[in-house]
Amino acid sequence: MKIAITTVAAALFVSIVRATAASETGATAPVAPRFLSDTGLYSNAAKLKIDARNRTFSPQYPLWSDGATKRRWVRLPEGSMINVADLASWELPVGTKFWKEFSFNGRKVETRFLWQTKKGHWVFASYTWNEAQTNAELASESGIANIAEIENGKRHSIPSVSECRSCHDASRTETLGFNALQLSDDRDPNALHAEPLSRDMITLRTLVDENLISPQRAELVTNPPRIAASSPITRTALGYLSTNCGNCHNRDSSIASLGLHLKHETTGTGSREPGAGECTPALATTAGRRGHWFVPEAPEESRIINPGHPESSALIRRVKSRRPISQMPPIGTVVADSQAVDLLTSWVQNNPDEWRDIVARCGTKS
Amino acid sequence: MRLTNIVLTTAIITAAILLTAVLSTASLQADGAGGAGPVGKAEQIARGKYLVDIMGCHDCHTPMKLGPNGPEWDMTRALSGHPEQLVMPPAPVQQAPWMASLAMTMTAWNGPWGTSFTRNLTPDKETGLGDWTVEEFIATMKTGRERGKGRPVLPPMPVQNLKALSDTDIRALFAYLQSIPAIKNRTPQPIEPIDQK
Numbered sequence: 001m002k003i004a005i006t007t008v009a010a011a012l013f014v015s016i017v018r019a020t021a022a023s024e025t026g027a028t029a030p031v032a033p034r035f036l037s038d039t040g041l042y043s044n045a046a047k048l049k050i051d052a053r054n055r056t057f058s059p060q061y062p063l064w065s066d067g068a069t070k071r072r073w074v075r076l077p078e079g080s081m082i083n084v085a086d087l088a089s090w091e092l093p094v095g096t097k098f099w100k101e102f103s104f105n106g107r108k109v110e111t112r113f114l115w116q117t118k119k120g121h122w123v124f125a126s127y128t129w130n131e132a133q134t135n136a137e138l139a140s141e142s143g144i145a146n147i148a149e150i151e152n153g154k155r156h157s158i159p160s161v162s163e164c165r166s167c168h169d170a171s172r173t174e175t176l177g178f179n180a181l182q183l184s185d186d187r188d189p190n191a192l193h194a195e196p197l198s199r200d201m202i203t204l205r206t207l208v209d210e211n212l213i214s215p216q217r218a219e220l221v222t223n224p225p226r227i228a229a230s231s232p233i234t235r236t237a238l239g240y241l242s243t244n245c246g247n248c249h250n251r252d253s254s255i256a257s258l259g260l261h262l263k264h265e266t267t268g269t270g271s272r273e274p275g276a277g278e279c280t281p282a283l284a285t286t287a288g289r290r291g292h293w294f295v296p297e298a299p300e301e302s303r304i305i306n307p308g309h310p311e312s313s314a315l316i317r318r319v320k321s322r323r324p325i326s327q328m329p330p331i332g333t334v335v336a337d338s339q340a341v342d343l344l345t346s347w348v349q350n351n352p353d354e355w356r357d358i359v360a361r362c363g364t365k366s
Numbered sequence: 367m368r369l370t371n372i373v374l375t376t377a378i379i380t381a382a383i384l385l386t387a388v389l390s391t392a393s394l395q396a397d398g399a400g401g402a403g404p405v406g407k408a409e410q411i412a413r414g415k416y417l418v419d420i421m422g423c424h425d426c427h428t429p430m431k432l433g434p435n436g437p438e439w440d441m442t443r444a445l446s447g448h449p450e451q452l453v454m455p456p457a458p459v460q461q462a463p464w465m466a467s468l469a470m471t472m473t474a475w476n477g478p479w480g481t482s483f484t485r486n487l488t489p490d491k492e493t494g495l496g497d498w499t500v501e502e503f504i505a506t507m508k509t510g511r512e513r514g515k516g517r518p519v520l521p522p523m524p525v526q527n528l529k530a531l532s533d534t535d536i537r538a539l540f541a542y543l544q545s546i547p548a549i550k551n552r553t554p555q556p557i558e559p560i561d562q563k
Binding site for chain 2: 163254257293326
């Protein structure tokens with residue numbers, strides 16, 4: 001009897017130790033498969049036919065990726081719902097998958113894959129397309145440098161997983177292009193690089209109509225989110241900055257102490273968004289602010305945004321730069337976004353009355 | 367007899383749970399995820415000082431001055447980076463096979479990347495690492511980017527070597543750097559190469 005009890009106790013001990021070891025090594029955690037064709041993107045891999053359960057979408061303010069043509073898909077597990085109780089930070093169901101395909105000069109180069117394998121845990125992977133464009137294979141976690149020509153000797157690199165996480169882990173939600181503002185049906189007609197919506201693309205209306213969100217929020221359709229701004233160009237500029245800068249520069253980021261908050265936070269819908277007369281964080285932390293980086297040619301006048309003076313606005317100077325020493329964003333791009341430079345220059349240079357009002361109500365000093 | 371068995375079983379299970387807890391804690395500390403207690407803190411700081419000394423951090427982050435026997439570190443400015451008062455003139459133009467030039471203080475370097483100035487590593491809140499978290503410091507060392515996501519850390523910082531540091535050693539480095547006297551010294555931002563616009 002004593003031996004039996006001792007044996008049971010010993011077995012219990014061993015199982016506890018094994019369970020502890022397994023949880024530390026993550027030995028049982030799912031990993032990205034070797035080939036893209038095994039991730040569930042296609043229903044017919046030979047014909048690259050997209051599985052009908054994977055829904056395509058297009059964020060209204062796309063991220064600049066050196067002019068890459070992008071296609072995106074999401075798959076929500078059958079019968080699951082997205083928790084949108086916090087509009088600024090959706091909770092996607094476990095099992096959700098995202099794919100984003102990048103093409104340059106008409107050729108597929110890489111497809112990135114995000115997969116939530118357990119609550120709050122996402123697998124990050126990128127697949128490199130083969131020469132024949134028939135399948136793509138898992139890239140090294142350390143990325144692949146200079147894999148494809150973009151233009152004039154500039155080449156695209158597949159980022160490392162740690163580089164992926166440097167943006168995706170900087171916000172409360174790892175998925176960056178799939179949120180209330182990006183999927184809003186009240187799309188900004190002037191947004192840069194936006195793809196036209198096709199019939200099969202899902203938006204907030206789709207999610208509401210198909211009962212894919214919880215709690216039900218009909219106002220996401222009747223009064224969809226939008227960036228409230230005192231002029232169309234301010235709306236467009238803030239949308240661009242939110243996507244291209246706000247994923248690192250936001251109040252929840254590990255670099256929040258820099259005091260630059262460019263992420264648009266969807267706190268309500270339509271008319272319940274912060275009004276045009278209010279001071280949004282993106283304006284409060286930039287307009288007339290000194291910042292810690294100064295335009296070299298105008299160190300005294302330099303401000304993050306110097307209203308009326310794009311030449312001494314550090315934000316524009318860094319968006320324009322593609323030198324590692326000063327470029328913004330610091331990763332994921334080797335070609336400056338000339339349309340964005342033009343937009344931001346025009347925005348800062350013109351509209352003196354609007355800027356005077358912004359500076360006055362945001363309490364900044366120039 | 368039954369009571370003896372229950373006591374024995376309880377003792378074995380308790381021992382198993384305690385041993386598991388000890389093993390888990392040891393494992394966490396080994397990979398650097400654990401914190402340091404009061405005694406551990408002193409050891410951690412001592413380890414950090416040792417690493418700073420042997421890894422050559424002073425070489426560039428403590429300004430050199432001319433002493434009776436030649437260049438020596440100005441330890442009144444230990445680890446405070448390029449002196450704010452020393453405004454550098456434009457760097458000389460390099461002709462191949464020359465590639466880089468450096469200031470007499472060894473705190474300013476110029477090369478194809480532009481001009482870099484060594485950072486203030488003291489815990490001054492405004493100009494040093496006083497407002498950094500250990501996570502930001504680890505991320506910087508591991509990725510070779512400012513706070514893990516900004517611009518690249520510039521030459522001559524040997525980021526390729528530092529990536530090999532263990533988290534435990536990076537935590538020790540940070541603990542030591544946070545323990546030294548804070549020196550207010552705002553180091554300049556790097557300067558882009560001449561052809562940059």
